[in-house]
Amino acid sequence: MIIPMLDPDVASPAAPPRPLEVEAVVREHVAVNDEYRYLSLDLPEGAPHARPGQFYHLLCPGGDGLEPFFRRPMSVYRIEPERNRVGFLYKVTGTGTAAMARLWPGDGFNIFGPLGIGFTLPEAKAPIVLLGRGVGLATMGPLVPFARANGHRVTAILSARAPDLVMSVEEMRAAGADVLTVTDAEGTSAVPHVEGLLEDLVAQGRCAALYVCGSSRLTRLAQAVAARHDLFGEVALEQQMACGVGVCFCCVRPFRENGETVHRRVCCEGPVFPLAEALA
Amino acid sequence: MIIPMLDPDVASPAAPPRPLEVEAVVREHVAVNDEYRYLSLDLPEGAPHARPGQFYHLLCPGGDGLEPFFRRPMSVYRIEPERNRVGFLYKVTGTGTAAMARLWPGDGFNIFGPLGIGFTLPEAKAPIVLLGRGVGLATMGPLVPFARANGHRVTAILSARAPDLVMSVEEMRAAGADVLTVTDAEGTSAVPHVEGLLEDLVAQGRCAALYVCGSSRLTRLAQAVAARHDLFGEVALEQQMACGVGVCFCCVRPFRENGETVHRRVCCEGPVFPLAEALA
Amino acid sequence: MIDLSVSCGGLALANPVMPASGTFGLEQADIFDFERLGAFVTKTITPDKRLGNPTPRVSEVPNGMLNSIGIPSKGADAFVRDVIPRFSQWRPPLVVSISANTPDAFAELARAVSVAGVAAIEINISCPNLEDDGKAFAMRPESTREIVRRLRDATHLPLWAKLTPNAGDVAAVARAAEEGGADALVVANTILAMSVNVETRRPSLGNVMGGLSGPAVKPIILRMAYQCARAATIPVIGCGGIATAKDALEFLIVGCRAVQVGTASFVHPCALVDVIDDLEEHCRANGIARIEDVIGSLDLTQTERDMMGDTALEARA
Amino acid sequence: MIDLSVSCGGLALANPVMPASGTFGLEQADIFDFERLGAFVTKTITPDKRLGNPTPRVSEVPNGMLNSIGIPSKGADAFVRDVIPRFSQWRPPLVVSISANTPDAFAELARAVSVAGVAAIEINISCPNLEDDGKAFAMRPESTREIVRRLRDATHLPLWAKLTPNAGDVAAVARAAEEGGADALVVANTILAMSVNVETRRPSLGNVMGGLSGPAVKPIILRMAYQCARAATIPVIGCGGIATAKDALEFLIVGCRAVQVGTASFVHPCALVDVIDDLEEHCRANGIARIEDVIGSLDLTQTERDMMGDTALEARA
Ligand SMILES: Cc1cc2nc3c(=O)[nH]c(=O)nc-3n(C[C@H](O)[C@H](O)[C@H](O)COP(=O)(O)OP(=O)(O)OC[C@H]3O[C@@H](n4cnc5c(N)ncnc54)[C@H](O)[C@@H]3O)c2cc1C
Numbered sequence A, B: 001m002i003i004p005m006l007d008p009d010v011a012s013p014a015a016p017p018r019p020l021e022v023e024a025v026v027r028e029h030v031a032v033n034d035e036y037r038y039l040s041l042d043l044p045e046g047a048p049h050a051r052p053g054q055f056y057h058l059l060c061p062g063g064d065g066l067e068p069f070f071r072r073p074m075s076v077y078r079i080e081p082e083r084n085r086v087g088f089l090y091k092v093t094g095t096g097t098a099a100m101a102r103l104w105p106g107d108g109f110n111i112f113g114p115l116g117i118g119f120t121l122p123e124a125k126a127p128i129v130l131l132g133r134g135v136g137l138a139t140m141g142p143l144v145p146f147a148r149a150n151g152h153r154v155t156a157i158l159s160a161r162a163p164d165l166v167m168s169v170e171e172m173r174a175a176g177a178d179v180l181t182v183t184d185a186e187g188t189s190a191v192p193h194v195e196g197l198l199e200d201l202v203a204q205g206r207c208a209a210l211y212v213c214g215s216s217r218l219t220r221l222a223q224a225v226a227a228r229h230d231l232f233g234e235v236a237l238e239q240q241m242a243c244g245v246g247v248c249f250c251c252v253r254p255f256r257e258n259g260e261t262v263h264r265r266v267c268c269e270g271p272v273f274p275l276a277e278a279l280a
Numbered sequence C, D: 001m002i003d004l005s006v007s008c009g010g011l012a013l014a015n016p017v018m019p020a021s022g023t024f025g026l027e028q029a030d031i032f033d034f035e036r037l038g039a040f041v042t043k044t045i046t047p048d049k050r051l052g053n054p055t056p057r058v059s060e061v062p063n064g065m066l067n068s069i070g071i072p073s074k075g076a077d078a079f080v081r082d083v084i085p086r087f088s089q090w091r092p093p094l095v096v097s098i099s100a101n102t103p104d105a106f107a108e109l110a111r112a113v114s115v116a117g118v119a120a121i122e123i124n125i126s127c128p129n130l131e132d133d134g135k136a137f138a139m140r141p142e143s144t145r146e147i148v149r150r151l152r153d154a155t156h157l158p159l160w161a162k163l164t165p166n167a168g169d170v171a172a173v174a175r176a177a178e179e180g181g182a183d184a185l186v187v188a189n190t191i192l193a194m195s196v197n198v199e200t201r202r203p204s205l206g207n208v209m210g211g212l213s214g215p216a217v218k219p220i221i222l223r224m225a226y227q228c229a230r231a232a233t234i235p236v237i238g239c240g241g242i243a244t245a246k247d248a249l250e251f252l253i254v255g256c257r258a259v260q261v262g263t264a265s266f267v268h269p270c271a272l273v274d275v276i277d278d279l280e281e282h283c284r285a286n287g288i289a290r291i292e293d294v295i296g297s298l299d300l301t302q303t304e305r306d307m308m309g310d311t312a313l314e315a316r317a
């Protein structure tokens, strides 16, 4: 099954949309592979729409011993303004996502968003490279059609444990990206090999900007390569969240800011940050 | 719809059955009138069965903002050992019963019981009179077929706010009881009038024993009549419960015991008590 | 038209509902209408810059959450310069929460924030997330009386003393705060707690222990608010597990003149406004003209309620 | 074969799980197998006959309950004569819980229950449901040291001191109880709380305030059990909101040598036996040979867990 991540005709609005708590309705809920599920929601009239890299804060339904108290942050995987829908690609890891996995088409689902700061594209249609692993792919998904729609060449390097767990390959190709996959099983996901791939892309003039998500190992690699060639770069980070809007300060991560270490909030100063400043 | 309360061929076991926590399955769940619902459950193999006047402690399912913490006590309304079923007649009054009202056929329902001490019949097939109001009728229901099966003539005086709210009339008639109804609407439920009915029954030799439930006003009346004519009598009482088995002492009610006031636990010393001793 | 206004701790509030410190900030300005609030209460600030505690800083528990945020702070100067002025665009009064580890620093900070645009100072003498096994000024009446007196001398602004529920005798601490010169009591901060991941055998919080908040604490804090309202003559502001108007009403009924809503806003971003709307709706539905009439209206005539009593009965028969 | 046995407060227990006082009685003998329990703990008795508090005596709250049962008691003589002998038919040791309002009466009662068939005495110096606004001996270290010392002299049996979570400094009270001669600490009793029916504006309990118990208190009591285990050298028995083996494990991991299960039995009548079975299952599944190895195994090496760390990642990639 192919799930396009962004409708080609979408350009990003100037100002970030104002977040809203809305009661969405489950349209489609399917297993993408053994580990990941895709959830598509119908939004109420007038609901704001997200930009690539933004997330929603989901109120997963309790019951049967699963009582998630906090909302759960999820990146938008598919953005469909004209159909007034939003889609998430997620992995069941604990209480909240397990509760979420019980949703049926037609069920109501309380979501709050869109939240956070999304990806920014480099100047002048410069070619970009996406580097992602695990749920990181979900976060990077919509960046492909977004970049293509804005005239950037896109190469995506997707990493996973095994070939059958690499996601979004067809989706990203369909969206116009050149896709390379590396896996632990094939022994191609090790840092030296990936570094080689990146260097080749840089040499071929296909990597003016680097976007990474889903692994601190890959983040550190991307930081090295970007520094070496002075490339624009961004990293999407994760941290546990309570408020999701910047007031509780639970979601901080450390960054390097002219010499000293500072804390930034993933929910509102991110989740997308300048690649060079993250302490991965 | 007529819901028989006890299968004719049932005689009460000698010793009270050992209570069990079991996962029952909803068989039937219907509205009897605007206020009352009937719930029939299939019991797992080997589940014990109740005696008239006993109750189950129900674990009403949480969800959607309804989170009952305690179990809820409910008298058995229908006892079907050979079909391995049990039925409850209940009114939605708050959190727990509202949660209960959401059960669908096929749903599991965790119930614990049977609990408490049920009704006892008088000697020598003596004729008995039931006096009940509101949910009290649910508690008295199975007493009719139980008494008839043991050769007692049964007269039931059923009280309610309005004629359409008097329940179990057909059921009790079908089970072999003479049924009189009194209602506030018709102005026939006032104590003096009901007292007249009772006195007539005593005079006609139809009232060797009195069973009352659902109203302290009627309980006091029954106590007076029983004392006047030295009749055997029992009253089924209600009190909020936590453990349901006699250890927490939250369900006490006051009783007169040779002169002094004592507390007895409704869950295990009742819910059925000697009529004369209750302080109604 | 229902009158929701109350006077509380030296301020006249349009309604008795305000955010709890640490759960509110300018970031929410585009999420709900700030004009609707009874007051603004800012995140506690400290004299100087701080990073706060290690992550994980929060953990969920049944019906509540633990937090060990600590008090990350940009320092007083930055706050006075950058934050306070921005609140002047809205009508509700601004209450600034402050904390410090020594009386001197505390007094100095009180002076520093006694500036135009600040309507009252909430003194967080109770934050259980700092070091010292959760102890704080407000753990003991004496230390409470002292620090409040000290701060009373340091500012002309109304002083709200925020108590800790970890104290053994909150009512005595409440009296001490009043004697010290507090204009109101906020009851209360979070309850020191912890949880453990049985798989990793690690505490769920980077700081090991943290403060419990949310619905789980409501029955405990409601009891303390009731005890404080009886023990002190200054207004009590209830704070602990309030998520709905019904919760707020419980606090008002036992004698609180206002309430603060914290954790609930993390679950429902517009909880504050919802509580205000539903309070008004409750008053309308129950023929209550002024919210003042609800305050302290607890009915202690305990008729033993009879499950079979004919009153109960009429309701059920 | 997993070894669940523990030595605790002068007793050798087949497993670390026992009922909490006031939630257990002979009435349960036909509901679950008494032989399975680590120990029996009886409802607190007082020197003389008592009726207990007015109804309603319980009220449910989110994830827990309030109770103001008080201590209805048939008196010591009836208990010694009629109840104690009946427990001799089972193997687990019998722990008798006692309470009184004066040191003399307390000591007298301790003597009275120091009879054959009783393995240890749990002294309830913490019941928050009696008069005096919930105060109790265990509210202060001094009064705790005194009463324990007094009772230590009154009986040769192991003494378990049950503390109150309403005290401001539970660790200090724990040390005081140890100094007084207690053989173990039970942490803890219920937390004083209340709730209000906003329709009737009446307290939900006949006694206005009552003790909170159930899952809602677990994070608070777990923190106190951890503090007491660090402060005292005698065994700590955790008690508060334990409903599952996972809950029990949290208490064992922070250093408790045993646990008590109370309110959970009201929701699931066989909770005690379920907790024991699941504890054993957890040990089997995790290759733990002796439950002793779990006790006090809290891992405080706080590596800041990284949501993106490659370990976390391998789990999620
Ligand atoms: C900005 C952002 C975007 C994300 N996008 C996606 C996505 O598109 N697809 C996807 O599968 N996952 C995504 N995640 C991770 C996702 O939030 C967690 O997998 C999820 O919260 C786990 O919740 P749980 O209840 O199943 O697990 P539990 O372990 O029960 O969660 C316990 C607590 O920890 C928090 N938590 C656990 N893991 C994470 C994590 N990795 N990041 C943040 N909080 C966590 C939960 O929110 C909850 O508060 C994203 C996280 C962030 C911060």
Ligand SMILES: Cc1cc2nc3c(=O)[nH]c(=O)nc-3n(C[C@H](O)[C@H](O)[C@H](O)COP(=O)(O)OP(=O)(O)OC[C@H]3O[C@@H](n4cnc5c(N)ncnc54)[C@H](O)[C@@H]3O)c2cc1C
Pocket: B055, B068, B070, B071, B072, B073, B074, B075, B076, B077, B088, B089, B090, B091, B092, B093, B094, B095, B096, B097, B098, B135, B138, B139, B237, B238, B239, B240, B241, B266, B271, C307, D060
């Ligand atoms: C032995 C016994 C038999 C009963 N049989 C029936 C029956 O057959 N049909 C029927 O409709 N009702 C019966 N009741 C009453 C029934 O238990 C209550 O209507 C029910 O518990 C209300 O729960 P709720 O959550 O809907 O109400 P809520 O008001 O939300 O309940 C709050 C708390 O009060 C308790 N409570 C409220 N009302 C009563 C009451 N009248 N008696 C005891 N506890 C109460 C609840 O159990 C709960 O613990 C019986 C009660 C007892 C004690």
Ligand SMILES: Cc1cc2nc3c(=O)[nH]c(=O)nc-3n(C[C@H](O)[C@H](O)[C@H](O)COP(=O)(O)O)c2cc1C
Pocket: A242, A248, C020, C021, C022, C023, C043, C044, C067, C069, C071, C097, C124, C127, C162, C188, C189, C190, C212, C213, C214, C215, C217, C239, C240, C241, C242, C260, C261, C262, C263, C264
């Ligand atoms: C994430 C978080 C941060 C908090 N920070 C502060 C703070 O800085 N100062 C303070 O006085 N209280 C702070 N609190 C406590 C709240 O103000 C409030 O007293 C407590 O959470 C109980 O209310 P609630 O249950 O409505 O959240 C914080 C609470 C939370 C959950």
Ligand SMILES: Cc1cc2nc3c(=O)[nH]c(=O)nc-3n(C[C@H](O)[C@H](O)[C@H](O)COP(=O)(O)O)c2cc1C
Pocket: B242, B248, D020, D021, D022, D023, D043, D044, D067, D069, D071, D097, D124, D127, D162, D188, D189, D190, D212, D213, D214, D215, D217, D239, D240, D241, D242, D260, D261, D262, D263, D264
């Ligand atoms: C209904 C009830 C009665 C109780 N009676 C007593 C008692 O008599 N003596 C005592 O020391 N603790 C008593 N307790 C407190 C419990 O023993 C236990 O300390 C508390 O409930 C916390 O544990 P839990 O959350 O597992 O219930 C009682 C608790 C409840 C709920």
Ligand code: FES
Pocket: A240, A241, A242, A243, A244, A245, A246, A247, A248, A249, A250, A251, A252, A265, A266, A267, A268
């Ligand atoms: S989640 Fe509250 S500040 Fe980021």
Ligand code: FES
Pocket: B240, B241, B242, B243, B244, B245, B246, B247, B248, B249, B250, B251, B252, B265, B266, B267, B268
């Ligand atoms: S409900 Fe516990 S003793 Fe009756």
